[in-house]
Amino acid sequence: MADEKDREEIIVAEFHKKIKEAFEVFDHESNNTVDVREIGTIIRSLGCCPTEGELHDLIAEVEEEEPTGYIRFEKFLPVMTEILLERKYRPIPEDVLLRAFEVLDSAKRGFLTKDELIKYMTEEGEPFSQEEMEEMLSAAIDPESNSINYKDYITMMVIDEN
């Protein structure tokens, strides 16, 4: 029993270090606060994959009662530690991602046209901003066919991640 507790303490200590490091990258003024708009990046870089809606809720949890536009580390740390301990917002496995694309590709061609991709990404789900859309297109679309072979795309992105 004591061992179990020790191990958890060590794990928590490790998490604390990781969270602190990620937080400090965005703590430009070195005063233990970050701009609220960077919280999403921080959380995601720590291995989590929340939806925009979930992110919104998280921010509400770590914000001050009267929002200042800044998030303090003292408030962020416990919330983030909990998320890591509970393994919440797990990243999406490759095969699930592939199936998602296949759902959109109702004709089962193996690809989506540029227009189709734009339509889905900007009109469905939690729509992309124009910037996000353009950025995705620049890497995903094969200019010759003007389409995205999603299987290749996923493979490329996954390799890049690792």
Place this chain on the structure above:
Amino acid sequence: MGSGTSTQHHFAFQNAERAFKAAALIQRWYRRYVARLEMRRRCTWSIFQSIEYAGQQDQVKLHDFFSYLMDHFIPSSHNDRDFLTRIFTEDRFSQDSEMEKCSDYESIEVPDSYTGPRLSFPLLPDHATALVEAFRLKQQLHARYVLNLLYETKKHLVQLPNINRVSTCYSEEITVCGDLHGQLDDLIFIFYKNGLPSPERSYVFNGDFVDRGKDSVEILMILFAFMLVYPKEFHLNRGNHEDHMVNLRYGFTKEVMNKYKVHGKEILRTLQDVFCWLPLATLIDEKVLILHGGVSDITDLELLDKIERSKIVSTMRCKTRQKSEKQMEEKRKANQKSSAQGPIPWFLPESRSLPSSPLRLGSYKAQKTSRSSSIPCSGSLDGRELSRQVRSSVELELERCRQQAGLLVTGEKEEPFRSASEADSEAGELRKPTQEEWRQVVDILWSDPMAQEGCKANTIRGGGCYFGPDVTQQLLQKYNLQFVIRSHECKPEGYEFCHNRKVLTIFSASNYYEVGSNRGAYVKLGPALTPHIVQYQANKVTHTLTMRQRISRVEESALRALREKLFAHSSDLLSEFKKHDADKVGLITLSDWAAAVESVLHLGLPWQMLRPQLVNSSADNMLEYKSWLKNLAKEQLSRENIQSSLLETLYRNRSNLETIFRIIDSDHSGFISLDEFRQTWKLFSSHMNIDITDDCICDLARSIDFNKDGHIDINEFLEAFRLVEKSCPEGDASECPQATNAKDSGCSSPGAH
């Protein structure tokens, strides 16, 4: 039918729901991907910045060391003294002979075969425009015209005040540009996009025109030409890189000597003069202050207006004015007396001049204290106590160096080295700035803004200070200004506001660290002086790359630099790792690895985040540190016959080494004799705490002298140790100056970069 329709609807609804969910999943995944890219980008940025600033610190320490050496070291032999004298010869150009040297250009013949631009004076606007075009076509201006232009430039600069006052009523708009650092593409782009300078289009260039980039000479020519053509509309401020000492390290000296093999020295000497005559700041409509670095809590514009700015030749070394001639006379007598008696005391009662940097050598302590008076370290210490503290810490270090170098202070037959330089300095006494004046200039050329209030010494750079929003506010109020424009720091977007939009940083060298690392920007001030920013990235390659590719490229470059740094500290890292491995298993946790690395390198980087990129193999969170270090070495080592610890030390100090060599090679010939090399190495190794025998030095020297003629080509030496700084654009080895000397071991070698 009814049921058919509802089934259809049901399916349709289900499909729509599935599509919605699928889209949401893809978006969720993608946003995480982008976030991780952004984090990588930030980390990469930190790497570059911390390495850059650590390099600047090094340089200051190096110059401090030489300054102190020169002030206090008494060489035991004639040879040693000559040697040291030679080191500092290049520093002692007397100002008077400069004018004669400048007009020497008339005797330089320009061959008929020369197809580059030809200048005649007074310059016309067409000449300046033609220069831009010629350089765009990669032509080189003949040395004669370079010197002629520099001569005319100096004549013009001498008439200008320290703080240029500019009014917007003469021209409709003013464009302010920041650091260019030898990147000609960016300058040409600015002129292309914003228009060439004209009576209706004013420009202010805010320093750091040279170093690092490969076309510093061309940039200077263009800027000086336009300044002569449009003296009322075209303005230049001095930056911390307009400084011959800084140029030794950061590439400008090298560029000049490579491009102008015959007249390079003369050009450099003339430039030294021109640089110190550059104005220190520009003031627009008495409202907007433009200067290169920043301000401090003691910045006094009235004082800055009055000083003789040309007295400050370099912000790196400062011989400041002494208390009185009488005191110096007494000191000299005392020295001579004691030399006749016996060993000259290493530690003398009164320091002739304190080490030059605004930070005393106990720099880590200074980090904690805040500046409230003009004495940089701590307000409560008086001069004597301060100098004693400094001397004792430096003295201890140098005592050890002396012993190691085997340079003994014994009974002298010759005069002390000091008196030679003293005699010189007496004559030039009044040509030196006071401590106060020097500090004022260092502050405005080197300082950086910070978010916190207050004003503290800038330990990262080793010069100037960090100033807070309160300091800015104080200054603006005191002189009734609206805001400050400065440069000096690279920003990802090319610009950045801070201090409540009262300070604008503008940086005009795009892709500064690496292709894709950052945008450049310039700012236009309209009638109401509201700033309007224009950004750009002057590299066709970046536009075709995706964000992911851009970040990868920059990241790779940063990681390479970081691995080199890690390798350079292998021994220290090993001992630090061992501290975490009490049971001597050869394993440490990854968390310990991160802590150890930071305690050795002091770069303040997010090591845990960088770890996947730096540590390939780790079994369940444990790292075999010895094999990791070995792998690092394998990547870096080029020759097995060189002792790895020696190589390691060379790597750690390679910029310092190169700088030292360039100082030794005072005639900029590119060659140093074997003997000079050995002496340099002795000096250098004693300072850097290397244990190396004389035999080893000789072996090393001989092995480097490839053609056995008793001379070492600096480039070849650095090449041999893969110490060449990356001065050529990526993938374009033919433009790399070193490649012409040693094609095989040039930029394209495997394992290097």
